[in-house]
Amino acid sequence: MAGSGTSRSISDLFSRLGPRRAAAGEPEAVVAPGVEPDPIFPTKALRKFLSCLTARESPVLLDLGPVVGSNVSFFGEQLGCKILVEDLYADLERHIRRGALDALPAFFAARFPQADGAVDGILCWDLLDYLDRPTAQALAEQLTRLLRPDGALLGFFGTMQPRDTHYTKYIVVDEGHLRHRPYSAARGRQGILLNREIIRMFEGLLVSDSFLLKTNLREILFRKPGSPAPDAPSSGA
Amino acid sequence: MAGARLDMDARTQIERDMVNIGKSVVIKGELNGSEDLTIEGHVEGKIELREHVLTIGPNGRIKAQVFAKAVIVLGEVTGNVTATEKVDIRDNGSVDGDIVAPRVAIAEGAHFRGTVDMQRKGQGAPAVARPAGQPEVKGDVKAAAVPAPPPPQAQGGPRVGA
Numbered sequence A: 001m002a003g004s005g006t007s008r009s010i011s012d013l014f015s016r017l018g019p020r021r022a023a024a025g026e027p028e029a030v031v032a033p034g035v036e037p038d039p040i041f042p043t044k045a046l047r048k049f050l051s052c053l054t055a056r057e058s059p060v061l062l063d064l065g066p067v068v069g070s071n072v073s074f075f076g077e078q079l080g081c082k083i084l085v086e087d088l089y090a091d092l093e094r095h096i097r098r099g100a101l102d103a104l105p106a107f108f109a110a111r112f113p114q115a116d117g118a119v120d121g122i123l124c125w126d127l128l129d130y131l132d133r134p135t136a137q138a139l140a141e142q143l144t145r146l147l148r149p150d151g152a153l154l155g156f157f158g159t160m161q162p163r164d165t166h167y168t169k170y171i172v173v174d175e176g177h178l179r180h181r182p183y184s185a186a187r188g189r190q191g192i193l194l195n196r197e198i199i200r201m202f203e204g205l206l207v208s209d210s211f212l213l214k215t216n217l218r219e220i221l222f223r224k225p226g227s228p229a230p231d232a233p234s235s236g237a
Numbered sequence B: 001m002a003g004a005r006l007d008m009d010a011r012t013q014i015e016r017d018m019v020n021i022g023k024s025v026v027i028k029g030e031l032n033g034s035e036d037l038t039i040e041g042h043v044e045g046k047i048e049l050r051e052h053v054l055t056i057g058p059n060g061r062i063k064a065q066v067f068a069k070a071v072i073v074l075g076e077v078t079g080n081v082t083a084t085e086k087v088d089i090r091d092n093g094s095v096d097g098d099i100v101a102p103r104v105a106i107a108e109g110a111h112f113r114g115t116v117d118m119q120r121k122g123q124g125a126p127a128v129a130r131p132a133g134q135p136e137v138k139g140d141v142k143a144a145a146v147p148a149p150p151p152p153q154a155q156g157g158p159r160v161g162a
Helices: A002-017 A045-054 A069-079 A088-098 A101-109 A133-146 A195-201 B002-017
Strands: A040-042 A060-063 A082-085 A119-125 A147-158 A166-174 A177-184 A206-212 A217-223 B019-021 B026-032 B037-039 B042-056 B061-073 B076-078 B081-089 B094-096 B103-106 B111-117 B136-141
Touching: A045 A069, A045 A119, A045 A147, A045 A206, A045 A217, A060 A069, A069 A082, A069 A166, A069 B103, A088 A101, A101 A133, A119 A133, A133 A147, A133 A195, B081 B094
Parallel strands: A060 A082, A060 A119, A119 A147, B019 B037, B026 B042, B037 B042, B042 B061, B061 B076, B061 B081, B076 B094, B081 B103, B094 B111
Antiparallel strands: A040 A177, A082 B111, A147 A217, A166 A177, A206 A217, B026 B136
16 A cells, blocks of 8 residues: 555656656557657546537537647547648748738638637637737637637646747647647747636636646636527627 | 469559559549549549549649549649548648548648548448549540559658548
8 A cells, every 4th residue: 555655656746747658558659769759748628628529419620730630530530520720820930930920910810711609619729828918819709709609619828938939739649648749939938828817818708627737737628608598688799 | 484474464454453644634624533543743623533542642733622432642632622431641742621531641741721521421422333444534634644653652751640
């Protein structure tokens, strides 16, 4: 018993110090000799996000990150969903390189031609951390508009300012784990968003679940309140 | 000796059954066929190989609606792609359009913009009733189809997805 307790506390300590490597039996990346494999981190919110969507018949999922083939397969097979891949990190990168960041709020405001409530789930990943406040606000308003009542939005938010500049591809290993694959970025995160700032930004959505992971990443799952009953008066939302 | 002769005959038969649209070929219109096809040239319009595999080679440039059993993309496709079995976008392959297929594989270095619809139920696509032979082309062809080289099996970098 004592041994088990000791081993647990040691593994706890290691998980605080750094990312968890793939355990036996888990999918392992094929890497060239001498190359560090991408680290795998636990996720608490992804399972909840999936459970929000499984009840729906052929849900529509909007992925704001770069296309990841295995994620497309995972979500397609898990949910039988239609996936829209809109790499907003690439949009951000393009605007940075052109020196046109001032135009980004207007760009995001016009970025999505879809009708209101056209999407059941949104994978926002950690995109908002890389945007300045006006741009993040413009994007949050669009995402809120796109989300269908009862739909879910998953966002990641850092709690520490990283020194290096990179984006991260989040590659789904399974419902409880994500592989983090960094790739180059023109600039880093723009600051740490406080919880109340995030909640204000997504006015119109409710925080369903919020997790602070040992890796200091906050995972927040938003839900859009369901549509009112047919006989209820319109809220004008 | 007889075994070697048989092997050569079999290979010749396979090569005869594969059709390759070469780099210099430009097709505008509708392309139907009942055998596997590799496109290295340019096609604009519509491509239907409902029972067969369509490979867009590294030099292939397609602006078309594509319907096939399986589609392998090593070049560029602009347009919607529907496959009854699988769509495979290899390293450096590019698709701008919507994909409908029960299985989709997108390699790490591939470009994709659009939607992916991996419907759970198989989409019963009607087979195109045509005898085996050269693909039927309706529209403009600006060069002759060239004899088929060995099938391209370009394998990209690390594959993501399956």
